[in-house]
Amino acid sequence: MFSPNSQTSKGAIGIDFGTTNSSIAFAGCSDEVQLAKFPYFGGVTDAYRSLLYLQQVKEGGVNVLKSWTGPDGIEHYLAADVKGRLIQSLKSFLSSRNLHSTEVFGRRYTLEDLIARILRDLRERAEHQFGIKIRSAVVGRPVHFVGAENKEDDGYAEGRLRLAFELAGYESVEFEMEPVAAAHYYESTLDHDELILIGDFGGGTSDFSLVHVGPTIRRRGRVPGDIVGNAGVGIAGDSFDAKIIRHLVSPALGAGSHLRSLGKILTVPNWVYIRLERWHHLSLLRGRDVLNMLRGVHAQSLEPEKIGALIHFIKEDLGFHLHRAVQKVKCDLSNDPAATFQFSDGFVDLRAMVDRTSFEEWISEELGQIARCVDSLLNSSGILPRDVDRVFLTGGSSFVPAVRRIFERRFGEKRIRGGNEFTSVARGLALKAMDLRISRFG
Ligand SMILES: Nc1ncnc2c1ncn2[C@@H]1O[C@H](COP(=O)(O)OP(=O)(O)OP(=O)(O)O)[C@@H](O)[C@H]1O
Ligand SMILES: [Mg+2]
Structure with a gap:
């Protein structure tokens, strides 16, 4: 429940x-929405990177564990001579019952603690900016969390996210599906009613909702039947990044190469490269056991320079830089038919030209799963593509041309809209929070 003393008298939050970026929005009485802004490398951003950086710092001769989140986390990570732990995409682990906690510099932290650290900073910064105390909010959740196989997994993940909010000092949170939130935002731009299909493509999940929206619906008050259906898959930008690493990076670091052991020719263990594809998430590769195993492989390898490069990558903790290079080529390929992948740190030098067609082949399985999810939502809702008035595509991965094409093929270019790709969900959540506030407290 919203508590009137904790929710600002002026509006709602x-x-x-997000898996990659988080936003926090404030809706006032007249539907105007403000976004919290965060300093970022001399500028400002309303997309706060959902990352956490932990580092041991000597203070008065004693080691003290310090942590930073968002843009501060990136700046401290880049400035550190000896790198600490940089953790990203935490939201993707919420459904995982195996990942209860992780050890950082000898201390165990639960996943909820780590997420709460980000959520607390977000709250305090927004409080400072909006000049209010934030104790309650409407919060987004994907239709299905990454890795969730059934309703119980989704419930478990949502429960953990709620706990993280509580640990971060929020007294009450109410969840709304992220694509439904995007529909609330889209609706605020309309002067007539529509049946819309929302496609929200983020870092972790692709989410869809079919919703009746518009001024008449808002005036009469929403009813559950306005949401015709929701669907989602745990496939989005992070999965695309993984494929870029698989095709451009892993082979140069020895994936598929051979070693000679006890007179036999064996292939280098593949699990290291599977972890490399998602390495930046939790930087799980740097354990002593992995490095020792790789030193053994290096000694027996038929291409030792490649395994040497992999060891260098892991020892120097280059996951963040690698991820940045991958993001760059992916984003360049959204604008241009070809782009250069480049990673160089003086020891390892990776450079390759990639064309969009190759990238689209690498992610064809993921694109197929996304397309099937859209089709099954239409089928199960009994809606034909011609019944849909508009398609609103949002989230950073909606910039990928092959993702847009899924919709162009089914609905035609003219019906497709986009905009506020990184903030439409937060804006819509704030509008929903304001609607709830008005209906409860007048
Ligand atoms: N121009 C672009 N082309 C392709 N991908 C992009 C582009 N810009 C951003 N992305 C990708 O979009 C993703 C981030 O989008 P967004 O901020 O909407 O996700 P999120 O809300 O954090 O994730 P989720 O909704 O899954 O929890 C990242 O994978 C990023 O690489
Ligand atoms: Mg999102």
């Missing part, structure tokens, strides 16, 4: 805790 929506929070989009």
Whole structure:
């Protein structure tokens, strides 16, 4: 429940805790929405990177564990001579019952503690900016969390996210599906009613909702039947990044190469490269056991320079830089038919030209799963593509041309809209929070 003393008298708060980026929005009485702004490398951004950086710092001769989140986390990570732990995409682990906690510099932290650290900073910064105390909010959740196989997994993940909010000092949170939130935002731009299909493509999940929206619906008050259906898959930008690493990076670091052991020719263990594809998430590769195993492989390898490069990558903790290079080529390929992948740190030098067609082949399985999810939502809702008035595509991965094409093929270019790709969900959550506030407290 919203508590009137904790919710500001002036408006209501929506929070989009994203796999890659988070946003926090404030809706006032007249539907105007403000976004919290965060300093970032001399400029400002309303997309706060959902990352956490932990580092041991000597203070008065004693080691003290310090942590930073968002843009501060990136700046401290880049400035550190000896790198600490940089953790990203935490939201993707919420459904995982195996990942209860992780050890950082000898201390164990639960996943909820780590997420709460980000959510607390977001709250305090927004409080400072909006001049209010934030104790309650409407918060987004994907239709299905990454890795969730059934309703119980989704419930478990949502429960953990709620706990993280509580640990971060929020007294009450109410969840809304992220694509439904995007529909609330889209609706605020309309002067007539529509049946819309929302496609929200983020870092972790692709989410869809079919919703009746518009001024008449808002005036009469929403009813559950306005949401015709929701669907989602745990496939989005992070999965695309993984494929770029698989094709451009792993082979140069020895994936598929051979070693000679006890007179036999064996292939280098593949699990290291599977972890490399998602390495930046939790930087799980740097354990002593992995490095020792790789030193053994290096000694027996038929291509030792490649395994040497992999060891260098892991020892120097280059996951963040690698991820940045991958993001760059992916984003360049959204604008241009070809782009250069480049990673160089003086020891390892990776450079390759990639064309969009190759990238689209690498992610064809993921694109197929996304397309099937859209089709099954239409089928199960009994809606034909011609019944849909508009398609609103949002989220950073909606910039990928092959993702847009899925919709162009089914609905035609003219019906497709986009905009506020990184903030539409937070904006819509704030609008929903304001609607709830008005209906409860007048
Ligand atoms: N121009 C671009 N082309 C392709 N991908 C992009 C582009 N810009 C951003 N992305 C990708 O979009 C993703 C981030 O989008 P967004 O901020 O909407 O996700 P999120 O809300 O954090 O994730 P989720 O909704 O899954 O929890 C990242 O994978 C990023 O690489
Ligand atoms: Mg999102």
